[in-house]
Amino acid sequence: MNTITTGTFAADDSLQRLEQLAGISQRLLEKARALGASQAEVSCSEDRGLDVNVRLGEVETVESTHDRGIAVTVYFGQRKGSASTADLQESSLEATVAQACAIARHTEDDAAAGLADAALMARDFPDLDTWHPWALEAHHAVDLALACEAAGRADARIANSDGASVATAQSLSVYANSHGFIGRERSSHHSIGCALIAGQGDGMQRDGWYSSAIARADLQDPEAIGRRAAERTVARLQPRSLPTGQVPVLFAAEVARSLIGHLLSAVSGGALYRRASFLLDSAGTQLFPDWFAIDERPLLRHGLRSCAFDGEGVATRDSALVSGGVLQRYVLGSYSARRLGLQTTANAGGVHNLKVAANAGDLPSMLSGMGTGLLVTELMGQGVNGVTGDYSRGAGGFWIENGQIAWPVDGITIAGNLKQMFATIEAVGSDVDTRSHVSTGSILVGRMTVAGDD
Structure with missing residues (x-):
């Protein structure tokens, strides 16, 4: 198997990417202002992840993801327009702002539309310990999933399997608006799960178990998850x-x-x-x-x-x-x-x-x-x-x-x-x-x- 990893953001790289997303958001706000918007807000995100699925001891899927998105919302008084893109080229960003402005000019006034009040914006940004990336290679993820399923299938009463999965994801996001607010977030999420089938024919029962957390260290062991899935499935028989x-x-x-x-x-x-x-x-x-x-x-x-x-x-x-x-x-x-x-x-x-x-x-x-x-x-x-x-x-x-x-x-x-x-x-x-x-x-x-x- 070729080596595939999550493409995990390194600690310094994630901070650099956040600053790049913050810079993009600021440029988009300036473009919206130049086009006549009275208020504007921008959300930028970049996500990376790895998702592996196995069934009956064989690999079914290995999916590595790297997604990003830019969403722009503008207000002309109390008329609102929104547009989005995943293309970071300057021409695409300009076109996205222009599209949001065009939409706003053709919508009706809405008395409740607009940014949240400027006085309510956050000013303190404590470290909330939500960033625990897992540099997981695909072959290791497969091994974990196989171990999880095998532990569940070790129970002789388990007749079949719906498979086991291992997933990890990291997300960077920036929200900025024309009040001068800019907020940055880093978060991670990981999971291991297994679903099993016990019994035969009309008497079959399906159940499972999973563990999920923001840090790898907080996940249950794969074998324990598999055994718990088996216990839950067998308990449903008859x-x-x-x-x-x-x-x-x-x-x-x-x-x-x-x-x-x-x-x-x-x-x-x-x-x-x-x-x-x-x-x-x-x-x-x-x-x-x-x-x-x-x-x-x-x-x-x-x-x-x-x-x-x-x-x-x-x-x-x-x-x-x-x-x-x-x-x-x-x-x-x-x-x-x-x-x-x-x-x-x-x-x-x-x-x-x-x-x-x-x-x-x-x-x-x-x-x-x-x-x-x-x-x-x-x-x-x-x-x-x-x-x-x-x-x-x-x-x-x-x-x-x-x-x-x-x-x-x-x-x-x-x-x-x-x-x-x-x-x-x-x-x-x-x-x-x-x-x-x-x-x-x-x-x-x-x-x-x-x-x-x-």
Whole structure:
């Protein structure tokens, strides 16, 4: 095999490339000003990565990537135009600015359009420890993937494999605007995963496991990932359904964060100003039990989504999203904030690191506390109505009796209403899944409808 690496940015090279991207952004802002734009903003990015996939002991794909992009947005008063390119030649950059200006001249005025307020721009840029590139050669990545899959397939009950993968990526980005703001970011992300199949014929079950982190040292060992994938897959063999009824439902940590995702969707500015959310006018109201809390920590060192500024250059800060069970604020960028008559919450581009406070122990202790009910480890489908909050999704997992796993469960639907589900959360575990910027343990909802065999 030819030697292929990620093309990882060396430490000095990455800083040099950031300065080059910063220089490009400044030239583009000057061109926009020269063409009559009253405001402008530029986003520049450059990404490098390596992605390897193997299956049944053979290499399937080896992909090395090197991508870049330049996006320009200009404002003529309150008329907006945007254009983008991946070509860094001066003629292409000039044409991109000209295209954005032409678009702006033909759009309608929008009272909420424009840059975020200049007074809100970030001025401090601490080192948040998000840059840990991995100089991974393709043959080494293949070896890691093969070792991961082999460890999983060592279990005689594993009949087949959907493969194993190893991926690494590094990203450089610059955001600048005509307020004089310029922000630079370096970030890395790595992952190893495996998906396996157990059983035969109609009795086949598929599951897997993966590890992801911003630093190679934080990843689980490939063999441990493979063994965990096998354990999870074999545990699903010979599933049963359940009679329809109402039972406590414990969402395992790896799926519990989807509940927080539904909350975020409902309190995001876009859903609110379109009046397409079941949580309209909910800021300041009690949505959860009085012990429940979610904090956003964008300045967390070594966090998966840490940054000193949001997608508009607004300074981020630690703040509560939910405190004492009460929704403290919405999730807003400047545009949605203006549409709602509010101020941005420095969430242009999304939330940063969310921490859901625990009030319970690990998963075994939560199972013991629940006694009898359903442990959900897999969710399927998109049966969530953002306007009404109605929730209905296919699910798989395990039936729990006397605090212990009794048998695997498949082919069921769990249903409820998110507002009611939030209000009846009984516990959040300490078994935090660290693979997401939404950091939560397992979440126990007191009662939901489970639809299976009657």
